[in-house]
Amino acid sequence: MSVAPTSSDDTSPAVEVSAVVKNYGKVEALKGIDLSVGRGEMFALLGPNGAGKTTLFSILATLRAPTSGTARVLGHDVVRSRDAVRREMGIVFQEPAIEQRLSGRDNLMLMGLLYGLSMSAARKRASEILGQLGIAEFAARDARTLSGGQRRKLELARALVTDPKILFLDEATLGLDVDARRTFWAQVRGLAESGRTVFFTTHYMEEAEVADRIALIDSGRIVALGTPQELKARVGGGIVRMKTQDDTKARAWLAEHGHVAEAGGTSITIVHADPAAILPELLRNLPVRVDRVEVHAPSLEDVFLKLTGRGLEGANKP
Amino acid sequence: MMRGIFAIVVLDLKRFWLDRARLVAGLIQPLLYLFVLGAGIGASSKMGGGDYRRFIYPGTMGLSLLFSATFAAITIVFDRQIGFFKAVLVAPVPRPAIAIGKIAAGALQSLAQGLLLLPFAPLAGASLNVVQTIEMIGAMALAATTFSTIGVAFACRFNSTTVFPIISNAVLLPMFFLSGGLYPLAMAPGWMKVAAHFNPVAYAVDLMRGSVLGVFFFPVPLSLGALALTIALLVWAAVRVFNRGEDDSSLGAAKFNFRR
Numbered sequence: 001m002s003v004a005p006t007s008s009d010d011t012s013p014a015v016e017v018s019a020v021v022k023n024y025g026k027v028e029a030l031k032g033i034d035l036s037v038g039r040g041e042m043f044a045l046l047g048p049n050g051a052g053k054t055t056l057f058s059i060l061a062t063l064r065a066p067t068s069g070t071a072r073v074l075g076h077d078v079v080r081s082r083d084a085v086r087r088e089m090g091i092v093f094q095e096p097a098i099e100q101r102l103s104g105r106d107n108l109m110l111m112g113l114l115y116g117l118s119m120s121a122a123r124k125r126a127s128e129i130l131g132q133l134g135i136a137e138f139a140a141r142d143a144r145t146l147s148g149g150q151r152r153k154l155e156l157a158r159a160l161v162t163d164p165k166i167l168f169l170d171e172a173t174l175g176l177d178v179d180a181r182r183t184f185w186a187q188v189r190g191l192a193e194s195g196r197t198v199f200f201t202t203h204y205m206e207e208a209e210v211a212d213r214i215a216l217i218d219s220g221r222i223v224a225l226g227t228p229q230e231l232k233a234r235v236g237g238g239i240v241r242m243k244t245q246d247d248t249k250a251r252a253w254l255a256e257h258g259h260v261a262e263a264g265g266t267s268i269t270i271v272h273a274d275p276a277a278i279l280p281e282l283l284r285n286l287p288v289r290v291d292r293v294e295v296h297a298p299s300l301e302d303v304f305l306k307l308t309g310r311g312l313e314g315a316n317k318p
Numbered sequence: 319m320m321r322g323i324f325a326i327v328v329l330d331l332k333r334f335w336l337d338r339a340r341l342v343a344g345l346i347q348p349l350l351y352l353f354v355l356g357a358g359i360g361a362s363s364k365m366g367g368g369d370y371r372r373f374i375y376p377g378t379m380g381l382s383l384l385f386s387a388t389f390a391a392i393t394i395v396f397d398r399q400i401g402f403f404k405a406v407l408v409a410p411v412p413r414p415a416i417a418i419g420k421i422a423a424g425a426l427q428s429l430a431q432g433l434l435l436l437p438f439a440p441l442a443g444a445s446l447n448v449v450q451t452i453e454m455i456g457a458m459a460l461a462a463t464t465f466s467t468i469g470v471a472f473a474c475r476f477n478s479t480t481v482f483p484i485i486s487n488a489v490l491l492p493m494f495f496l497s498g499g500l501y502p503l504a505m506a507p508g509w510m511k512v513a514a515h516f517n518p519v520a521y522a523v524d525l526m527r528g529s530v531l532g533v534f535f536f537p538v539p540l541s542l543g544a545l546a547l548t549i550a551l552l553v554w555a556a557v558r559v560f561n562r563g564e565d566d567s568s569l570g571a572a573k574f575n576f577r578r
Binding site for chain 1: 321322324325326328329332333336400401402404405406407408409410411412
């Protein structure tokens with residue numbers, strides 16, 4: 001974990017959420033969220049679509065107010081001190097927030113103006129940040145001529161125009177291919193290394209793995225929180241996953257012989273401290289034919305499955 | 319605050335410049351009214367073709383300003399759909415500055431459209447001297463500001479562009495037809511005269527017509543007062559929508575539905 005350059009007078013956490021509830025009419029989108037993100041931390045909010053990620057994100061981004069509870073960003077309340085929060089954060093949204101028909105430089109320049117920079121300072125800053133991200137060649141090109149991945153980089157540059165202390169990204173790589181996603185996250189990781197706090201939401205588990213800590217969110221609740229290693233340790237030593245001719249029969253046999261198969265999932269998942277040791281016995285004695293079997297270290301998907309009994313929909317491996 | 323307004327105006331004018339072809343397209347409608355409808359109706363009216371064209375020239379100017387100002391306001395709805403507006407909303411810009419910036423930018427765009435129509439005045443038989451031209455441009459600026467305020471006050475309450483054709487037919491056209499833009503209010507039926515007193519477009523057209531013909535239907539102070547009041551009320555209404563605290567991202571638009 002990288003350490004943020006903290007100013008002596010300000011040591012409050014980068015993000016502090018306590019007992020946040022958000023209702024849309026009768027729908028409870030968030031059912032009491034508590035979490036704290038340290039300065040300089042790279043923090044992921046991982047969960048399936050509809051889990052409440054974007055709602056929590058919008059509250060932190062000052063776009064929605066919580067029904068109850070409080071949220072603070074860098075010590076500022078997101079409802080009462082909206083402008084203070086807004087001055088210190090940069091945001092990349094799911095949906096494009098650049099004007100397609102304007103050049104990269106003009107897009108960034110306009111954003112600088114909104115943050116109170118003068119015309120010339122905004123223009124200078126635009127070139128600077130494009131240079132820093134290694135995309136100086138986007139300056140003169142219309143945004144619409146850029147590829148999907150390039151546009152996302154421009155969005156990142158837009159969010160960084162005012163040199164924010166904290167960067168928020170909401171499903172920032174939606175619709176990008178694997179390569180583009182990888183380069184995008186390498187870039188964000190670099191920003192986190194240089195001391196910025198990064199808070200991002202995703203439903204791709206391999207994206208969440210680049211974070212220092214991950215909060216798993218499901219149906220408006222945080223179901224687990226920790227480093228990727230800590231979360232995986234909750235699952236235990238390893239996983240045996242198998243597909244048999246008759247999963248129901250296999251599950252019954254397993255239960256009878258003292259093996260605990262996780263509920264749910266489209267295949268049988270057994271968590272064990274030493275999966276390789278039990279495998280021969282299982283294969284020898286199972287009363288149904290085994291079509292496929294694999295042994296692997298637990299992934300975040302397994303953690304999610306163990307905690308919620310459901311997979312991360314859409315979080316398929318690339 | 320001023321910086322915020324400035325930023326919003328620059329943003330909108332920069333994008334307006336990309337659409338400058340629209341300025342030319344925007345000339346078609348007023349010119350049709352002026353030279354086609356004007357020629358046809360003029361020939362059959364007591365005023366005669368030439369006088370009638372001169373008479374309706376300020377009316378078509380009003381039409382042009384009204385529609386271009388309202389169209390500029392639609393950008394609010396478009397922006398909301400592409401997420402561009404979100405980036406504006408999370409910037410530390412006071413909400414009233416966004417409303418006022420949008421209104422100012424719309425007024426400038428509308429005025430630009432109007433200035434393009436100004437050189438057609440002599441063709442319509444309305445040759446203007448220097449004083450008249452200055453009066454006319456002043457009246458146009460006031461009209462453009464009023465119409466832009468109307469546009470923004472409406473647009474910020476909607477989150478879908480599909481309602482705009484309805485607004486345009488159900489609100490803008492009646493306002494224009496009742497403004498006396500195409501006929502003298504003095505000779506109109508009583509109910510139309512009454513309606514005109516509650517129609518900002520009528521005051522705006524009357525001011526512009528006064529600068530061209532030298533004859534006013536409303537007393538000038540009344541027109542100026544009515545337009546100032548309209549602007550003040552609608553700026554207040556727009557700022558209130560933009561200021562809504564809870565669920566800022568919708569700008570209150572999501573709260574608008576036909577049940578209320």
